[in-house]
Amino acid sequence: MGRLALILLLCPLAVSAAHPKPCINQDDAAKLVNKDVCINAHVYDVVELADGTRFLDVCPPDTPDEKCRFTIESLREDRYEVGELRKFRNSDVHIRGMVQPMHGRNGMLLSHARQFYGGPPKFKPNPKLLRGFSGDQAKPPVGDPNLRPHGGHRAFMNSRDQETLPGK
Structure with missing residues (x-):
């Protein structure tokens, strides 16, 4: 009975995944600020600024x-992931992303070519959360106390922690 209930519970999720919005x-879309949407648009022109923003x-x-x-907008640092945009001039496109x-x-x-096919934008970490961290460091990006050594080398039984046995 439990498996049948699980299948019936997950069935609507599979149907909604098969039919995307x-x-x-x-x-x-301009009215849906901070929402992840897919838009239909006709690209009349592709404009590139001197700084590489398109x-x-x-x-x-x-x-x-x-x-x-x-x-x-496509930023200069995303040029490799996005690819050539002039091929979309005078054509209809579908793009998924956050309206902002x-x-x-x-x-x-x-920020990524997969947005033309319903995929998500490129992941960009929040720079405020990565303060003081770069990829070539050996230390972890978070100050987790469980990742820090607590004192010198610890063995299973520390010689300083001696128990006195009864009768001694």
């Missing part, structure tokens, strides 16, 4: 820049 347009222009050319309420405020409008950060 549909993508929404960028106007609806933008997918998803607003029609006749829309003034101040009226465009959504942007998709950026540059006076809402937008999405494109």
Whole structure:
């Protein structure tokens, strides 16, 4: 009976995983700040700044820049993971990511090519949590007391901890 209940409990999870949420347009996504969404967008142009930051222009050319309420940005340090973006000019794309405020409008950060296929963005650790740690250090990134040596070399029985036996 327990296995049947477990199967019935997990069945809705398998059905929801088989049918992912549909993508929404960028106007609806702009209202969902701090939410992980999939958007449908038409890329009219790919703009690259002098510092290497790239933008997918998803607003029609006749829309003034101040009226465009959504942007998709790819940073220079993510260029290798994202790949070439000019191939998406004048095409429809589906991109998954977190909607966040950026540059006076809402937008999405494109940090990995798998976002075009429903995958998650690239993991970026919080720099405030990694204070004082770099990958080439031998010490652990957290100050866990269980990872620190407590005194000198300890054997199973320390010679300083002698018990007096009765009768001695």
